[in-house]
Each structure stands twice: as C-alpha cells, then as structure tokens.
Amino acid sequence: MKVKNTMFCIFGRNCVTWGMARYALWDQRTCMSDHTATALRTKKEKSHRNKSQHFVDARRVRVIGGKGGDGAVSFLQLWSNETAGPDGGDGGNGGHVVFKVSGCTGTRQTLSLPTVQMATQNVQDLRHLTSVVRAQDGEKGYNKDCHGKSADHTVIQVPTGTIIKSSTGRVVGDLKDEGTMFVAARGGAGGHGNHFFISDTIQAPKIAECGAEGEELQYILEVRSMAHIGLIGFPNAGKSTLLQAVSRAQPKIAPYPFTTLKPHLGVIQYDDYDQVAVADLPGLIPGSHLNRGLGIQFLKHAERCAALLFLLDLATPEPWTHLEVLQFELSQFNPDLLQRSQVVVGNKLDLPEAKVNLPRLQRQTDLPVIAVSAKMGTNLEELLKVIKKIYDKSVKSEDENSSVH
Known part of the structure; x- marks a missing residue:
C-alpha cells in the first residue's frame, strides 16, 4: 500500500485542525505497519581497495x-638555613x-x-x-x-x-x-x-x-556475537560470491578451495532501517570437530552467529550429503547449534546439473530450501526476504528473554 505523503503548515495560511492532523498521522502509521521490509540497493560505489578486511x-x-x-x-637549602x-x-x-x-x-x-x-x-x-x-x-x-x-x-x-x-x-x-x-x-x-x-x-x-x-x-x-546470519558450507560452495552479491563486502573470490581463511562480515540494509550482519565463514570439511582443516577455529566462528544458513553447491553429485556432514560436525561440537534457525540455500542454479538436483534436495530435507545463483543474481530477492524474517524472529526472541530476566 502506498504511504501518503502528508504535509502540515500549522503557522502558515493553509492551517488544518488538530483532529485532521491526528487522523492523517494515524492513517500513515497504519499504512507503514502493513509495509513489508525490502532490502535497499546501495548507490554508493564499492571501494577499490586491494586489501580485503x-x-x-x-x-x-x-x-x-x-x-x-x-x-x-x-634536601632543602635556604640562604638562611642550609640544613632545612x-x-x-x-x-x-x-x-x-x-x-x-x-x-x-x-x-x-x-x-x-x-x-x-x-x-x-x-x-x-x-x-x-x-x-x-x-x-x-x-x-x-x-x-x-x-x-x-x-x-x-x-x-x-x-x-x-x-x-x-x-x-x-x-x-x-x-x-x-x-x-x-x-x-x-x-x-x-x-x-x-x-x-x-x-x-x-x-x-x-x-x-x-x-x-x-x-x-x-x-x-x-x-x-x-559476530553476526546475525552465518554462511556455512563446504569450500568453494560460493559463500564469498553470495556475500558480495547481497552486501558491500569484498571478500577474496577465487576458483580454488579454502579461499576464505578468516571470516568476512557484510551488512544488508533494509528500508525499515534494520541492518542485518551476514558472516562469510571459512569452509568446513568432514572431521572438523576433530580439528581437521580449520577445525575448532571454524566451529567457534559458527557458534557466534544467531542463525545458520547452509550453502550447498547444487552442481555437485548428491548435495544433500554435504548438508548431513555439516549438521553432523556442528552437532559434535555443540548440539545447541542445531537448535538455532536454519535455512538451506542451493547455489549455482545457473548450471544444468543444479536444476536436476534441486527437487531431489527438497525431498531429502525438512528444512526450507531456496535455490539461488549468486553469480547471476537469480532469486536473491527472495533470499533477502527470508533473511529479514529470520532476523525479526531472533530480535523478538531476544526481547522476550530480556523481559523474562
């Protein structure tokens, strides 16, 4: 619904009564409550710095x-007393x-x-x-x-x-x-x-x-607390590409695994003035809870995120096995991690193998699955809406916990 743009000139020639003013403000507030927050597209040019933060x-x-x-x-020495x-x-x-x-x-x-x-x-x-x-x-x-x-x-x-x-x-x-x-x-x-x-x-x-x-x-x-949303996935699944597509972050992107060795943070801005932080975490491999690969260091990063977003490469054979490995590694490190909000995102939808594996992945898991292409920008708008819903849910739960304590 379109928000009315009302203007009041109380001290000028076009005066209105306070009753009309209160009614117009109430009507405008009602329209704002029905508005669904959407992600803003920044118009500021990205930095050309070579060093990523x-x-x-x-x-x-x-x-x-x-x-x-x-x-x-x-020792004090005075002209009248040398041993003062x-x-x-x-x-x-x-x-x-x-x-x-x-x-x-x-x-x-x-x-x-x-x-x-x-x-x-x-x-x-x-x-x-x-x-x-x-x-x-x-x-x-x-x-x-x-x-x-x-x-x-x-x-x-x-x-x-x-x-x-x-x-x-x-x-x-x-x-x-x-x-x-x-x-x-x-x-x-x-x-x-x-x-x-x-x-x-x-x-x-x-x-x-x-x-x-x-x-x-x-x-x-x-x-x-590091970020509201943590991107979790195998190496070379497209986490850095997705973070760069939805925010102003500029992580290193390369076609070889373990490109990301340290977490990068990006911020998504919405038109209701909310800012959601998304973290690009290093890739996880089987046996991480035994400190293989980046191991415990990676799992500690995941522990500091309020919600988890599992990013899978739909072009690989049987991508649902990657989801099982990711959930198993998290459960072995801290079982409470699986109690947080979780969403499965299938990346690389632009490839033909991904379109074949997508319906099979949806049958293999009970979690919501969103298919996107971070490289081509396909279906990113729907993903941003889901991220906003997860953020609103986490903020509401934090407010309830703070009110209880």
Whole structure:
C-alpha cells in the first residue's frame, strides 16, 4: 500500500485542525505497519581497495600496567638555613589497562577514569587491538615536596559481548552491557620520597622508594556475537560470491578451495532501517570437530552467529550429503547449534546439473530450501526476504528473554 505523503503548515495560511492532523498521522502509521521490509540497493560505489578486511573475533593480548614513579632524595637549602631538612617528593602512580564496552551513540562518553587511548567508536571486532598493550608510567618525584604526576589510564574499547579469558582459559570477565569495564592490569604505586621517612630518630634520611612495577598478564579476548546470519558450507560452495552479491563486502573470490581463511562480515540494509550482519565463514570439511582443516577455529566462528544458513553447491553429485556432514560436525561440537534457525540455500542454479538436483534436495530435507545463483543474481530477492524474517524472529526472541530476566 502506498504511504501518503502528508504535509502540515500549522503557522502558515493553509492551517488544518488538530483532529485532521491526528487522523492523517494515524492513517500513515497504519499504512507503514502493513509495509513489508525490502532490502535497499546501495548507490554508493564499492571501494577499490586491494586489501580485503576480515572480521577478527578472537585475539590474544599481553597487557602491562604502568610503572610507578620513583621517590626523590632531596634536601632543602635556604640562604638562611642550609640544613632545612629533606624535601623529596613521592612518585606518581602508574596507569591501569582497562577494557571498556564501546558506546553505540557515536558520541564520546564521559568516563570516570582519565583516558589516554581510545579506539574508534562503535567497534565491531578486535581488529584494532595490538598484541601488547602497555600503560604509561608515573612521573618521578621532585624536590620541594613536589609529587610526581600519576599516569592516565589506558582505556581500550571492545565490542559489546566480549568475553575475557585468562591464559589458562578461565573466564574472568564478561562485558555484555554497554559501559562496563574490566581492569586488565593495574599500574604500580609510586615510591615515597625521603621526606616520608622522617622520624624522631632519623631527621635526615637519605633513602627513597622505587616505584612498583605494574602487573603483566595475558588474556584471550573473544567476541560472543559476530553476526546475525552465518554462511556455512563446504569450500568453494560460493559463500564469498553470495556475500558480495547481497552486501558491500569484498571478500577474496577465487576458483580454488579454502579461499576464505578468516571470516568476512557484510551488512544488508533494509528500508525499515534494520541492518542485518551476514558472516562469510571459512569452509568446513568432514572431521572438523576433530580439528581437521580449520577445525575448532571454524566451529567457534559458527557458534557466534544467531542463525545458520547452509550453502550447498547444487552442481555437485548428491548435495544433500554435504548438508548431513555439516549438521553432523556442528552437532559434535555443540548440539545447541542445531537448535538455532536454519535455512538451506542451493547455489549455482545457473548450471544444468543444479536444476536436476534441486527437487531431489527438497525431498531429502525438512528444512526450507531456496535455490539461488549468486553469480547471476537469480532469486536473491527472495533470499533477502527470508533473511529479514529470520532476523525479526531472533530480535523478538531476544526481547522476550530480556523481559523474562
């Protein structure tokens, strides 16, 4: 139904009553509720960058807290009193290393901790993390009882739902809410100057403390949720071609297996302002749950997707056997994966063998089967509608779970 384009000039010559305005707005809202969301075709030209960007959902990081500043050994000398006493100041404290969930508003949030390092806002993965994160050291103490400046804390932004594990694999932090922080490494305390050590028996101490070293720890950071839809299939099934056809992502495409070694992420935009993330996962082979091929690394990627889309090559003999292998490998790794929303997509419909295998595949499985040709663009519009339905279903279930808790 066509949405009415109503315009009101309240302060101009063509005034309307508020009753008519309310009726027109109600009529427009009713028309919008009956509208079926469709995928938008972007008019922006794709980037010509040669380097494709992949999604980083796990990273091993070594964090080092800042060293505390050393205390000073100093004695005050005045023109009227050359032995005025010790005046060495204390050193400043070293900075902490803090992981913080990034904001979703696009504006810089006010932190209770001073920050010297901020990653980009709305971070989606862990690409910006380096292997070693070091906080700043505290400033040393000075004479005339001047204390050194404490270092600012190093705050690293991470995506929502980041799980922090120790080097032994134990979960020590779960940043599932916006604004939550995890202190990964504490900075060392500053050392005392010689003024601190004055006592009744020692009036002129010549000692001072060195600043304490900061903590040095190792963590494994994993993003719990990577995408709404995960493309799962055998190598060379056409997952990268399909992702490039439905989004602006530019994964590497080549006619040999294992072209994709790391997941790539694409975003599908709909006219109701929803954005659905689709992940192109590396190819799976038999025995992946035994760590063959990419093995456990691939299965962990699949575990971070809300829904699974099995992509099969219809041109191969008996493509339904590939579906059985994919479901078996997922069940051996985590049986809960098969409880998520699943759709079977038969690719390469433009080939003559695919048209013969399509009805046989539909008889072999109870899951809905959609036949497409990612290369030629056949039936992609129907696939995008199915993806939107899966997304709406997952969002509704998340809202129900959050309301229960």
